[in-house]
Each structure stands twice: as C-alpha cells, then as structure tokens.
Amino acid sequence: MGSRRGVDSGDPWSGMGESEKSQPRIEVVYARRRSSQEDPQLQRSQDVNRERRLGPAVRPRKKNSFTRSLTTRGRTSVVIVGGVDYLPKPKQREAKKKPKQSKQKTRQDPPDFSKEMAYFKEVDSYELLEESPSPKKYSTWATGTENDPIVIPDLASILERWLISRKLTYSCGPSRGLLPRIAETPVMPLQPMCIPEERTLRHTSAATASSKFVADRRTPVPIELVDIDSPVRRVSSTFVADSRPPVHIVLEDVDSPSEGASSNIVADRRASVPIGSVNIDSSVEKSSENHVRVKVENDVDESLEQAIKKLSLTSSSTCDHRSAFEELLLVCNQSCPSSMSEVFSQYCDMNSIVKIGEGTYGEAFKAGASVCKIVPVDGDLLVNGEVQKRSEEVLEEVLLSFTLNSLRQEGRANCGCKIFIETKDIRLCQGTYDASLIRAWEDWDAKHGSENDHPKEFSEDQCYVVFVLADGGRDLESFVLLNFDEARSLLVQVTAALAVAEVACEFEHRDLHWGNVLLVRNESTKMEFKLEGRKICGKTFGISVSIIDFTLSRINSGEAILFLDLSLDPALFEGPKSDRQSETYRKMKEITEDCWESRHQRTTKDERDLRSLKKRMQSYDSAKDALSDPFFTDLLEKE
Numbered sequence: 001m002g003s004r005r006g007v008d009s010g011d012p013w014s015g016m017g018e019s020e021k022s023q024p025r026i027e028v029v030y031a032r033r034r035s036s037q038e039d040p041q042l043q044r045s046q047d048v049n050r051e052r053r054l055g056p057a058v059r060p061r062k063k064n065s066f067t068r069s070l071t072t073r074g075r076t077s078v079v080i081v082g083g084v085d086y087l088p089k090p091k092q093r094e095a096k097k098k099p100k101q102s103k104q105k106t107r108q109d110p111p112d113f114s115k116e117m118a119y120f121k122e123v124d125s126y127e128l129l130e131e132s133p134s135p136k137k138y139s140t141w142a143t144g145t146e147n148d149p150i151v152i153p154d155l156a157s158i159l160e161r162w163l164i165s166r167k168l169t170y171s172c173g174p175s176r177g178l179l180p181r182i183a184e185t186p187v188m189p190l191q192p193m194c195i196p197e198e199r200t201l202r203h204t205s206a207a208t209a210s211s212k213f214v215a216d217r218r219t220p221v222p223i224e225l226v227d228i229d230s231p232v233r234r235v236s237s238t239f240v241a242d243s244r245p246p247v248h249i250v251l252e253d254v255d256s257p258s259e260g261a262s263s264n265i266v267a268d269r270r271a272s273v274p275i276g277s278v279n280i281d282s283s284v285e286k287s288s289e290n291h292v293r294v295k296v297e298n299d300v301d302e303s304l305e306q307a308i309k310k311l312s313l314t315s316s317s318t319c320d321h322r323s324a325f326e327e328l329l330l331v332c333n334q335s336c337p338s339s340m341s342e343v344f345s346q347y348c349d350m351n352s353i354v355k356i357g358e359g360t361y362g363e364a365f366k367a368g369a370s371v372c373k374i375v376p377v378d379g380d381l382l383v384n385g386e387v388q389k390r391s392e393e394v395l396e397e398v399l400l401s402f403t404l405n406s407l408r409q410e411g412r413a414n415c416g417c418k419i420f421i422e423t424k425d426i427r428l429c430q431g432t433y434d435a436s437l438i439r440a441w442e443d444w445d446a447k448h449g450s451e452n453d454h455p456k457e458f459s460e461d462q463c464y465v466v467f468v469l470a471d472g473g474r475d476l477e478s479f480v481l482l483n484f485d486e487a488r489s490l491l492v493q494v495t496a497a498l499a500v501a502e503v504a505c506e507f508e509h510r511d512l513h514w515g516n517v518l519l520v521r522n523e524s525t526k527m528e529f530k531l532e533g534r535k536i537c538g539k540t541f542g543i544s545v546s547i548i549d550f551t552l553s554r555i556n557s558g559e560a561i562l563f564l565d566l567s568l569d570p571a572l573f574e575g576p577k578s579d580r581q582s583e584t585y586r587k588m589k590e591i592t593e594d595c596w597e598s599r600h601q602r603t604t605k606d607e608r609d610l611r612s613l614k615k616r617m618q619s620y621d622s623a624k625d626a627l628s629d630p631f632f633t634d635l636l637e638k639e
C-alpha cells in the first residue's frame with residue numbers, strides 16, 4: 001500500500017500530522033541515558049542483548065537473539081498535558097499489528113512442540129510476504145461516543161500527585177523550596193477514595209464498643225474507637241499507615257457546646273510512619289450522647305495548594321534523577337523504599353516463591369496468587385548488559401498501568417474490560433535480593449537456563465520497582481493452543497481489549513508480541529466487556545487472555561498523554577529484514593512518521609483503498625490474478 005502516505009496534497013495522513021502538531025504543548029521530559037554511544041564495551045553487550053529479543057530463528061545461541069531490550073533502549077518518556085477537551089474528535093483508527101517475538105520465558109519444561117512451531121513459522125513468513133499492510137488486522141472499531149472519564153478518584157489522585165510533584169520539582173527552580181514539603185506530605189484532599197475526610201463514631205455505654213473500618217492499603221482507614229466504661233472515656237484511634245506519607249489525625253468531641261473550637265479537640269497528632277499503625281489516645285468526658293469525630297487530614301496547607309495550582313509545567317525543562325525517584329515514591333504511596341521481603345511477605349510465604357519468567361529487565365516471581373515483576377532502577381550496575389531503567393522511565397509505565405487498571409472497574413458506563421493484566425500494587429524497594437528470591441532464581445536457572453545476570457550482583461543501595469500483578473498464566477510463546485476455537489478466543493479477546501482501551505483512553509500498546517500476551521486455561525465460557533456503552537459477551541472456550549508490558553504504550557489518561565519517544569531509539573527499527581517484529585516496528589515508525597505522542601488512526605484514504613481492493617478482489621479469477629493488484633505492488637519485490 002505504497003500510496004498510503006503523502007501521495008496527494010489531500011493526504012489525510014499529512015493533514016492529521018498537522019492537526020496533531022497543534023495540540024497542547026509537548027514536553028520531552030525524560031531522556032534515557034545513552035551511554036552505549038560513549039562506551040564501546042556497553043555497546044557490544046547491548047548488541048548482544050538486542051539479539052535476545054527475537055526467537056530461535058534469529059538467535060544462534062544464548063544471549064544472542066535480537067535483544068529483548070530492543071524496545072527500551074534510548075527511549076524518552078514524554079508527557080503531554082492537555083486540557084480536558086483535548087480528546088480528539090471521533091475517528092476511525094487502526095490497531096497495531098502484533099509483532100513476532102521470541103524470548104525464552106517458560107514456566108515449566110515445555111513439551112516438544114517443534115512441529116507446531118515450524119508450522120507457525122511457515123505461516124508467519126508466508127504472511128509477511130503476502131499480506132497487505134494488514135487490512136485484516138486493522139480493526140474497525142468506530143470511536144466517537146462519549147468516553148467514560150478515565151479518571152477514577154484513586155487514579156486521579158495518583159496522577160494529580162504526580163503532576164503536582166512534577167510542577168514542584170520543575171518550577172521551583174534552584175531553591176526547590178516546596179519539594180521537600182510535598183515529599184513529606186501526601187496530597188490527601190486529592191484522593192478522596194483513600195482517606196475519608198472524617199468519620200463520626202458513636203460512643204455507646206458498652207465497655208468495649210468499637211468500630212472498625214477495614215479497607216485495603218489504598219484506603220487505609222482502619223480506625224478503632226474504643227470507649228471504656230468510666231467517667232472519663234478513653235478514645236483511641238488507630239490509623240494503619242502502610243507506607244503512607246504523614247497524616248494529621250484529630251479526635252474531636254462534636255457534642256461539646258463549643259463545637260469547632262480548639263477546646264473540642266481531644267487529641268491531635270501528626271504522624272509519619274512508613275509502615276505500621278498510628279495510635280492516638282485521649283480522654284473524653286462522659287456524656288450520654290457523646291460523639292467523637294475522627295479526622296484524618298493531610299498536612300498540606302491551603303497556601304501551598306494554591307501555590308501548587310499556580311505553578312506551570314511549561315517552565316520545566318530538566319528532570320533530575322532524584323526527583324523522579326521521589327515522584328515514583330509519591331505515586332507508589334511510599335515515604336521510603338521497602339525491603340523486598342516486606343513486599344513479598346505481604347503476598348506469600350517467602351519460602352514458596354518461584355520464579356516464572358524473565359525479560360530484559362524484569363524478573364517475574366510467583367508470590368501466592370500474584371506475580372511480582374522486579375525491575376532494577378537507577379543503579380550503575382549493568383543488568384543483563386543493559387543500562388538500568390531510570391525512575392523516570394518506569395514512572396511512565398507505572399502511571400500507564402494504573403490508568404489501564406481503571407478499565408477493570410465494574411460499572412463503568414462506557415468502556416471496560418478485564419483483559420489488561422491487573423496491577424494490584426506497585427512498590428519501590430531497596431537492598432540486595434532476598435535469599436528466597438535468589439533461591440528461586442537459581443532453581444529457575446538450573447531448569448531453564450537464565451539469560452539474565454545473577455541477582456546476587458545487586459548491592460545494598462540498589463533500588464527496584466516491584467509490579468505486583470495478577471497471575472496471567474503462560475505467555476503465548478510457550479502456550480499451545482489446542483484447537484481453532486481457542487485460537488479464535490485468543491484473537492477476539494486481544495482485539496476486544498485493544499478496542500476498549502483505544503476508545504476509552506486512546507491506548508496503543510506498541511509492543512504486542514507473543515511474549516506479552518498471557519493465557520490461562522480455565523472453566524470460563526465467556527468474558528464480558530463494554531464498548532461504547534454496549535455490553536458484549538465474548539465466548540472464551542476456556543481460555544482467559546491477559547495483555548502485559550506497557551513499556552512502549554501510549555495512553556491518554558485524561559490528565560496527560562503518556563508515551564515513549566521512540567524516535568530517539570533508531571536501533572529499534574534496525575531489526576532483521578522480514579522478521580515480523582522488526583517489520584512491525586518499522587511499520588509503526590512509518591505510520592507515526594516518528595511522531596509518537598499522537599494517536600494514529602486509519603485514514604479515510606486507507607479505508608477507500610481497502611474498500612476498492614475488496615471490490616476488485618471479487619472480480620479476480622485466481623489468487624495469482626489478485627496478486628497483481630496495485631494494492632500489493634510496493635509490497636512485492638521481484639528478483
């Protein structure tokens with residue numbers, strides 16, 4: 001489809017480029033270190049890693065396939081902050097192709113499926129030569145109905161905290177006066193789901209009347225109020241602070257005649273604990289109908305909030321590494337990094353940890369019902385021959401994951417699905433690898449032969465981001481579909497997920513190779529999703545699909561557009577010719593014209609071309625005839 005772009009002056013592609021350029025300001029926020037250019041040794045090891053990414057066909061030996069880090073080198077994280085009305089006009093758009101990927105990531109000794117693999121390889125290579133620029137893969141979901149606001153309270157607060165911290169970081173200049181304050185203080189008013197502004201608890205005459213509010217870590221308001229049957233009541237409130245920044249807890253006697261006056265306050269405490277509980281105790285005079293109000297507030301004073309609002313992102317131009325780390329802490333709701341065992345022990349017995357997979361950066365471990373993917377960040381140590389990810393890079397993925405999580409919420413009015421992997425939590429850790437993790441890593445290595453470096457190399461200072469995910473099963477690369485129904489089920493689930501996310505938040509995965517599609521066989525017969533307000537039920541034939549790895553993805557969270565600027569990673573587009581994944585990256589570059597912040601859609605011209613192709617196809621007598629159609633001209637090279 002050579003005429004796809006820029007052929008005539010009315011080419012909708014160029015038009016779209018123009019209109020996208022006039023969108024809200026664009027900032028290059030983070031630039032990935034590119035030390036390989038200066039360091040030939042690093043360049044060599046990265047070249048080796050590049051070869052790891054693609055499969056056995058192009059991977060002559062261990063650590064020598066097209067790198068798994070292909071997608072991450074030289075990236076730049078970018079955010080565009082737009083107004084609420086930024087959402088583009090309804091248009092039809094294309095879905096990205098699924099590139100081929102081959103990574104050695106298996107959970108058990110795989111049975112011998114070499115025959116099946118050979119078959120699919122053949123199919124793949126055939127398609128690569130034969131297919132048009134994927135008309136059959138361009139989904140035709142029409143966009144354009146009103147979207148659900150993607151910002152649910154929790155997500156809003158996460159993004160807001162992030163944006164605020166960025167404003168503070170970038171706008172305060174050298175003085176950085178506000179940054180320490182925001183780092184010490186949560187932005188509680190912005191997270192109404194997290195902490196109710198107040199709870200009113202009623203005393204009873206019972207000696208141990210108590211009220212307990214149990215909530216998860218993101219709504220950590222377990223407050224226990226106990227009155228003791230004595231002339232003076234003892235009131236205590238326990239606030240379970242799980243890695244939460246400081247809070248201000250006030251107990252107030254609301255029945256006192258001077259309600260609201262400071263004398264009503266029976267206990268007042270500012271508390272800051274990384275993990276644990278805060279108790280405040282006090283005495284309250286007994287009266288028949290005594291109410292005590294427990295207020296949990298943030299410590300950000302109004303003037304600070306006003307100041308924050310006035311700050312502008314436009315003055316930001318640089319990002320220092322420390323502040324990005326602080327942003328990550330804020331987004332993860334932590335005041336300081338945890339240890340690995342603190343995080344893992346929340347999900348499982350440490351001795352039960354099993355490694356289940358690995359990527360260039362990520363080591364995936366099964367922890368109870370969850371999967372924890374550990375990604376080292378910010379250290380100087382090369383990991384698997386790669387420069388470690390920087391906080392700022394991981395931050396983009398963290399925010400994106402939270403945004404996609406919001407699609408899982410029940411009761412979304414317009415769009416929703418549960419096919420993107422559930423991100424249960426994200427935590428920042430520091431220290432050496434825990435002994436149980438080392439044991440699990442070595443077990444996996446003994447069975448499967450890890451391509452990654454031994455994690456014992458990490459020092460006490462090393463930091464990591466731990467993605468706590470639902471267990472999505474095995475990746476498509478190692479999963480064997482048993483019949484055509486399972487294959488259809490896989491395709492419809494992936495397509496439905498992309499359609500939902502594309503309509504809801506202009507999502508483009510941009511790296512949907514078969515290592516990033518997980519499957520599990522179960523009793524399920526159907527899966528529900530909602531697209532443009534319509535509930536749709538898809539048949540699953542006992543297969544549940546999850547999409548993972550949003551490192552390269554692009555999304556409009558409602559508050560910001562998050563994406564990586566792949567134009568700074570030319571090597572990404574230099575993979576082997578005729579390799580499906582490499583070709584797909586190149587196609588993406590062609591379609592985006594290296595403008596990665598925009599969403600990209602099938603154009604009217606493309607649709608016209610496809611429609612006329614369809615008509616012409618009906619008139620051909622044979623496939624041989626059809627192959628001479630002009631639609632294919634630039635796709636076929638005669639030798």
Ligand SMILES: Nc1ncnc2c1ncn2[C@@H]1O[C@H](COP(=O)(O)OP(=O)(O)OP(=O)(O)O)[C@@H](O)[C@H]1O
Nearest residue numbers: 068105357358359360361362364371469471472473
């Ligand atoms: N939620 C999950 N459930 C089950 N397995 C998972 C999950 N997340 C990751 N894995 C396993 O771990 C592997 C590595 O994860 P992932 O691809 O996210 O890491 P990565 O370092 O980002 O990879 P890449 O090399 O593509 O950058 C996956 O291919 C998969 O086998």
